[in-house]
Amino acid sequence: MAAAKRYYLTTPIYYVNDAPHIGHAYTSVACDALARFKRLDGYEVKFLTGTDEHGQKVAKSAADAGMGPQAFTDRVSQHFRDLSGVMNLSNDDFIRTTEPRHARACQELWRRMKANGHIYLGKFAGWYAVRDEAFYDESELVDGKAPTGAEVEWFEEENYFFDLSKWQQPLLDFYEANPRFLAPRTRRNEIVSFVSSGLRDLSISRTSFTWGVPVPDESKHIMYVWIDALTNYMSAAGFPDESGEYAKFWPADLHMVGKDIIRFHTVYWPAFLMAAGLKPPKRVFAHGWWTSEGQKMSKSLGNFLTPQDLIARYGLDPVRYFLLRELPFGQDGNFSHAAMIRRINTDLANDFGNLVQRVLTQINRNCDAKVPEHGEFADADRALLGAAHGLLDRARAEYDEQQFHRALEAQWEVVGAANRYVDEQAPWALKKTDAKRMATVLYVLAETIRHLAILAQPVMPGSAARMLDLLEVPNGLRTFSSLGSSGALKSGTALPKPEGVFPRYVEEGQAKAGG
Ligand code: ME8
Numbered sequence: 001m002a003a004a005k006r007y008y009l010t011t012p013i014y015y016v017n018d019a020p021h022i023g024h025a026y027t028s029v030a031c032d033a034l035a036r037f038k039r040l041d042g043y044e045v046k047f048l049t050g051t052d053e054h055g056q057k058v059a060k061s062a063a064d065a066g067m068g069p070q071a072f073t074d075r076v077s078q079h080f081r082d083l084s085g086v087m088n089l090s091n092d093d094f095i096r097t098t099e100p101r102h103a104r105a106c107q108e109l110w111r112r113m114k115a116n117g118h119i120y121l122g123k124f125a126g127w128y129a130v131r132d133e134a135f136y137d138e139s140e141l142v143d144g145k146a147p148t149g150a151e152v153e154w155f156e157e158e159n160y161f162f163d164l165s166k167w168q169q170p171l172l173d174f175y176e177a178n179p180r181f182l183a184p185r186t187r188r189n190e191i192v193s194f195v196s197s198g199l200r201d202l203s204i205s206r207t208s209f210t211w212g213v214p215v216p217d218e219s220k221h222i223m224y225v226w227i228d229a230l231t232n233y234m235s236a237a238g239f240p241d242e243s244g245e246y247a248k249f250w251p252a253d254l255h256m257v258g259k260d261i262i263r264f265h266t267v268y269w270p271a272f273l274m275a276a277g278l279k280p281p282k283r284v285f286a287h288g289w290w291t292s293e294g295q296k297m298s299k300s301l302g303n304f305l306t307p308q309d310l311i312a313r314y315g316l317d318p319v320r321y322f323l324l325r326e327l328p329f330g331q332d333g334n335f336s337h338a339a340m341i342r343r344i345n346t347d348l349a350n351d352f353g354n355l356v357q358r359v360l361t362q363i364n365r366n367c368d369a370k371v372p373e374h375g376e377f378a379d380a381d382r383a384l385l386g387a388a389h390g391l392l393d394r395a396r397a398e399y400d401e402q403q404f405h406r407a408l409e410a411q412w413e414v415v416g417a418a419n420r421y422v423d424e425q426a427p428w429a430l431k432k433t434d435a436k437r438m439a440t441v442l443y444v445l446a447e448t449i450r451h452l453a454i455l456a457q458p459v460m461p462g463s464a465a466r467m468l469d470l471l472e473v474p475n476g477l478r479t480f481s482s483l484g485s486s487g488a489l490k491s492g493t494a495l496p497k498p499e500g501v502f503p504r505y506v507e508e509g510q511a512k513a514g515g
Contacts, residue, residue: 005043008249009034012257013052013095013232016076017061020083021297022323022335023258023290025307029320030287030329030404031256032089036458037399039090040479046249048236049084050095051077055225056130059211069211073098086307088316088461095236097213097228105235106213106228112276113162114216124159124203127152133225135203148260160205160221167271168199174270180283182266183402184330187259187286191266202268230269233281251279256402262286285402288332305335314505317460318344324404324459344505351415352452353502358422359445360470360498366431371446371472371493372439381444384421387414388451392483395455404459411455418448446471447489454478463501470498 011027014020028049035047052058053073062072077096084091095102113119127136131150146152175181175192182188205221206212212222231239233252238245257265262284270280289296292303310319322343327333363372377385391414398407422445430438453467457478468478472495477487 004248005041006045006248007035007038007043007254008046008237008252009038009048009254009256010233010236010252011049011091012255012261013050013097013229014080015055015057016051016053016073016080017058019076019079020307022292022305022307022310023297024080025083025087026290026323027256027258027287028083028089028091029087029323030402031254032087032091033320033324033404033458034254034256034399034402035090036461037395040454040457041396042479042481044248046093046237046245047089047091048093048095048233049080049089049091050093050232050236051080051097052225052229052232053077053096053098054212054222054228055133056206056209056211057133057225059209060130070098083307086311087320090461093236095232097232099235101238102228102232102235103213105239106223106231107216108240109231109234109272109276109278110223110227111216112278113272116275116277118163118166118275119160119204120163122159122161122201123156124161125156126154126203128155129153137200155208157203157207159203159207160215161201162204162227162272162275164199164202164268164271167274168195170274171195171199171267171271174274174280178282181270181280182262183283183285187262187330191262194263195267199267226264226268227272230264230272234278252281253283254402255281255284257284257286259286259288285330287330287402288327290327290333290335292335294334310340314340314344317463318348318502318505321348321408321460325408327405329402329404341505341507344502347412348502349504351412351419352456353500355415355419355422355445356449356467356470357498357500359442359449360495362427363442363446363495364498366427367439367442369495369497371489371491371495372443373436373491374440374443375436377440377444380421380425381440384414384417384444384448387417388448389484391451391455392480399458408459411452414448414452418445418452421445443489443491450487450489451483454480454483466501470496470501472496 009031011031014024031047035045038045058073059069062069065072081094083089127141129136129146129150129152132146132148136146136152140147141152172195182191204224204227205215206224207220210222212225213228215221215223233255234250237249255265265284273280292305295303297304322340325343326339391410394410395407425441427438427441430441449467450471450473453464456464471489472493
């Protein structure tokens, strides 16, 4: 029997110091599109997201809000849980690091690393940035601040250490043996060069505050927040119970992260796991940053875009589409309303929406509102259908590399080809001269739209479902196994009255001016 097709993917768990903004939504939507793609492609998927609730940064935000940390994290975590409804995320689980299942997993990971001789007690003296929850070397500081611009503070404590310095060669060997582990390539090169330059042992416990997972068999120490945070990916899979979900889903297929946290995921995390005798994840993809007005979004800079505001203005699926289409996935980009409106009016309304609208309207008027009968296919018909049938392989290859924008580009090439085909074949003119040929042309177009809609589901689930409803594609025939001629539309199926799926975006002022 073929091995079961399974796929486990994760977003970072977000700090609960702030409400979610479009940067968080970006990572989550990318994972959601991939999770949906894999489910449609026949995989059993586990898609995890959640919140990172321990550490000094969260404790400080709670204190600033005049609340106890548990009450504070309960409140803010809910905003991230609500993001699933807001963005239509299909996550299968939501983990909070304050849950008992998580503490259990952290403590067991610690015990195994310790039992294998990789944890020792020592004295730490160095710089710490609470905003990044990260340690920095004196040599890394720029004008007395962390290289990220975060304030640093000097701190000295008795800490437990992880012997990271011993993991330089095993990590380099691991990267070498697993070329797909870290993407994109530029990030891989950065990390290989960082590790090649030598690693220092890492302080992994704290005694100066208490908001964290207790170190096993210790009264004074809590775990460093990043050991705690990274372990979420295993606690949600049931670790330390190594049967059940863990057996099915570990090692994870993909940790999707922003480029800000790549070192934690590709240096510390595989080292911790190897030290505990466990398998590292298969792949980490680090995407770029959205800036707004040219700067990384942050509350303090006041250039903060919330998913709710954007959706209220542009609609959910257009926002999801824009996020995944506008930037080459992996690169940074600047958010602009003008670019968003261009995408909505050009790609969605003019190109895709108009194609669907004009084809379905003609079927409605000229084919008795039924899927038309087709005759023999001509070369042009076969060319368009062939392009539609070929999309799945192209999309698969791009999704496996997390190149969402390229999968969408491939899809829009077929949208463009279909629009040219409508113009060339001019089915409206065939109505009087060759009704049979008109029916064949409209059938080919409807079948092409079926492919485009099925493949649009991962990125625009709501709009794609509406298109499939307009084509009367039954719910059971909407997965990728129905692509190609096996699931082809049945001539004679009655179709509902067509309605627009992607309206043009009209500025409020213009709408009024235009009446
Ligand atoms: O780092 N553009 O949490 P966090 C694109 N708790 N993506 C962005 C973004 C932007 N402007 N801003 C944030 C943490 N992100 C840790 C993670 S994981 C074990 C622990 C996204 O709340 C991006 O994915 O600071 C980034 O990595 C993540 O949010 C950081 O979220």
